Amino acid sequence: xxxxxxxxxxxxxxxxxxxxxxxxxxxxxxxxxxxxxxxxxxxxxxxxxxxxxxxxxxxxxxxxxxxxxxxxxxxxxxxxxxxxxxxxxxxxxxxxxxxxxxxxxxxxxxxxxxxxxxxxxxxxxxxxxxxxxxxxxxxxxxxxxxxxxxxxxxxxxxxxxxxxxxxxxxxxxxxxxxxxxxxxxxxxxxxxxxxxxxxxxxxxxxxxxxxxxxxxxxxxxxxxxxxxxxxxxxxxxxxxxxxxxxxxxxxxxxxxxxxxxxxxxxxxxxxxxxxxxxxxxxxxxxxxxxxxxxxxxxxxxxxxxxxxxxxxxxxxxxxxxxxxxxxxxxxxxxxxxxxxxxxxxxxxxxxxxxxxxxxxxxxxxxxxxxxxxxxxxxxxxxxxxxxxxxxxxxxxxxxxxxxxxxxxxxxxxxxxxxxxxxxxxxxxxxxxxxxxxxxxxxxxxxxxxxxxxxxxxxxxxxxxxxxxxxxxxxxxxxxxx
Numbered sequence: 001x002x003x004x005x006x007x008x009x010x011x012x013x014x015x016x017x018x019x020x021x022x023x024x025x026x027x028x029x030x031x032x033x034x035x036x037x038x039x040x041x042x043x044x045x046x047x048x049x050x051x052x053x054x055x056x057x058x059x060x061x062x063x064x065x066x067x068x069x070x071x072x073x074x075x076x077x078x079x080x081x082x083x084x085x086x087x088x089x090x091x092x093x094x095x096x097x098x099x100x101x102x103x104x105x106x107x108x109x110x111x112x113x114x115x116x117x118x119x120x121x122x123x124x125x126x127x128x129x130x131x132x133x134x135x136x137x138x139x140x141x142x143x144x145x146x147x148x149x150x151x152x153x154x155x156x157x158x159x160x161x162x163x164x165x166x167x168x169x170x171x172x173x174x175x176x177x178x179x180x181x182x183x184x185x186x187x188x189x190x191x192x193x194x195x196x197x198x199x200x201x202x203x204x205x206x207x208x209x210x211x212x213x214x215x216x217x218x219x220x221x222x223x224x225x226x227x228x229x230x231x232x233x234x235x236x237x238x239x240x241x242x243x244x245x246x247x248x249x250x251x252x253x254x255x256x257x258x259x260x261x262x263x264x265x266x267x268x269x270x271x272x273x274x275x276x277x278x279x280x281x282x283x284x285x286x287x288x289x290x291x292x293x294x295x296x297x298x299x300x301x302x303x304x305x306x307x308x309x310x311x312x313x314x315x316x317x318x319x320x321x322x323x324x325x326x327x328x329x330x331x332x333x334x335x336x337x338x339x340x341x342x343x344x345x346x347x348x349x350x351x352x353x354x355x356x357x358x359x360x361x362x363x364x365x366x367x368x369x370x371x372x373x374x375x376x377x378x379x380x381x382x383x384x385x386x387x388x389x390x391x392x393x394x395x396x397x398x399x400x401x402x403x404x405x406x407x408x409x410x411x412x413x414x415x416x417x418x419x420x421x422x423x424x425x426x427x428x429x430x431x432x433x434x435x436x437x438x439x440x441x442x443x444x445x446x447x448x449x450x451x452x453x454x455x456x457x458x459x460x461x462x463x464x465x466x467x468x469x470x471x472x473x474x475x476x477x478x479x480x481x
Contacts, residue, residue: 078384117207132148144168301320331406332363343398
């Protein structure tokens with residue numbers, strides 16, 4: 001038969017010591033544990049809410065001001081230029097472009113300087129320069145002097161020059177043929193007059209201006225192929241030259257980029273027309289990202305109402321992460337103030353003129369295509385960029401003003417960072433309180449268990465004594481009988 005005594009039952013007293021200790025300990029820790037649990041849940045929820053807002057605002061700000069080197073999705077040029085053959089001549093336009101059709105004929109491309117030194121014995125890695133000295137590399141009358149150490153190779157000299165390529169625009173390579181190895185200099189600068197020259201007290205490293213290299217002669221140095229030249233372009237019958245293959249000053253508001261292979265007797269047609277589709281796509285991207293912020297604010301602030309009371313609290317309203325917090329309302333207020341501001345002014349001063357309206361129910365924006373098309377038909381396309389991008393430094397444009405309104409929240413050390421740091425500190429403090437409470441529970445459990453076990457031992461001893469006395473008197477009575 002199994003023993004009715006469990007490990008938590010006192011052997012002497014028969015009391016459920018484990019249950020008694022647990023009940024006493026739970027009663028002692030209840031108030032503090034409830035406080036810690038409630039505060040931890042509140043802090044965790046707030047951190048989640050701030051994270052939701054931060055994500056939405058950061059995405060909106062990235063749209064407004066994309067990272068350097070990336071193309072913005074918001075292109076508000078009123079007119080857009082297109083090329084009949086972008087593989088030959090690509091084209092971009094700004095807000096000063098006007099509708100029209102133009103023909104572009106490319107006769108020459110702007111080229112850069114390419115020159116080579118005399119040949120040195122050996123290949124790229126072991127072509128040793130006989131003596132040390134100095135080397136000055138010049139372009140457009142600007143030069144940089146390098147010190148060449150004794151025993152240097154062409155490879156080590158090329159490394160010195162390439163270390164400065166970002167600032168000088170000149171790079172060096174090595175070509176090896178039957179005559180030996182030569183330093184070859186190239187440049188990112190194009191156009192007539194951009195010749196690279198070198199001067200040196202080391203034989204073989206000097207390259208004089210205007211000298212053409214004889215590739216069959218080891219001692220010859222000079223330019224390779226042809227000297228650098230300007231681009232030669234005809235636009236609508238007018239002839240222009242340009243030191244660059246990007247031409248942005250000859251056709252108002254339109255920049256042309258001449259591509260390799262663009263030289264042809266067949267002209268490329270450039271068309272500038274109202275950028276209706278591009279404007280609509282950019283406006284919709286702006287609206288969608290703005291609405292994501294509005295919806296994020298609603299998510300973290302709008303309480304949930306239920307017909308069924310909470311089984312624990314009896315409440316029918318469950319607050320959201322930041323219900324009652326002023327910060328989300330401040331964000332919306334700051335953004336809405338910019339939406340209704342006239343900003344740069346002009347014929348197009350408010351979004352409603354483009355068919356963009358605010359829903360009264362939830363504050364989201366929407367675009368009415370019919371009203372937008374009507375605005376385009378009124379000739380307001382050219383004013384859209386002014387509204388969004390502003391004038392002058394752009395600070396009065398909607399994009400810049402929206403970005404400025406967001407920055408105090410998203411910047412390093414800003415409102416989000418400050419709130420998050422404070423909440424994390426509270427969270428760490430609560431974890432410390434929980435650890436202290438757990439230690440107290442452990443110690444109290446051990447103390448009470450020890451006391452009850454000591455009591456149980458005494459009770460057991462008393463029972464044993466009582467049983468012995470009873471047995472003695474029972475034996476005595478039996479002997480008298």
